[in-house]
Amino acid sequence: MNDKLKYQMTAVFFATVAVFAGAGVIHFGDQFLGVNLAVFYGVSTFNPTWVVALILVPFVGGFVVSLIYGLGGKLLAYLPALIVHGMAYIELSANPALLPAGVSLLPLGYWILIVIVAVEAAGIGGIVGEVMVKKTYGRSDKRKLHKKYQKQSRI
Numbered sequence: 001m002n003d004k005l006k007y008q009m010t011a012v013f014f015a016t017v018a019v020f021a022g023a024g025v026i027h028f029g030d031q032f033l034g035v036n037l038a039v040f041y042g043v044s045t046f047n048p049t050w051v052v053a054l055i056l057v058p059f060v061g062g063f064v065v066s067l068i069y070g071l072g073g074k075l076l077a078y079l080p081a082l083i084v085h086g087m088a089y090i091e092l093s094a095n096p097a098l099l100p101a102g103v104s105l106l107p108l109g110y111w112i113l114i115v116i117v118a119v120e121a122a123g124i125g126g127i128v129g130e131v132m133v134k135k136t137y138g139r140s141d142k143r144k145l146h147k148k149y150q151k152q153s154r155i
Helices: 003-033 048-069 078-094 108-134
Strands: none
Touching (some): 048 078
């Protein structure tokens, strides 16, 4: 097998594992807190537990994605929050009988605004995770690159 193909297959494998691990963190974090961001109970919906599920849980999920995948994990960190909350909304909109009495599903426009905040929190977690892995943010100094990626000087 070609080395380039092996590298790409390995990268796809680690990306898939990282995204599913981040989705698992977000799903089980929401289950542990007992919060579903797509459900609206009225004003009592917006409590500290809901805020933790909106910001902290996706942040930790994005952080986990970056720790598993490494460099480039900040780009993958957006996916788990979108997958988990998207699937929860689709499940509840397809089966309204799953909603308890007196509870409504958020309108799509409001839900999108909430998911944008959760996805951005996951992205920030991905950036923090990548900084932890790379020990710097932005471009690396050329002398710190692996020899394979350094340009040879003509001296």
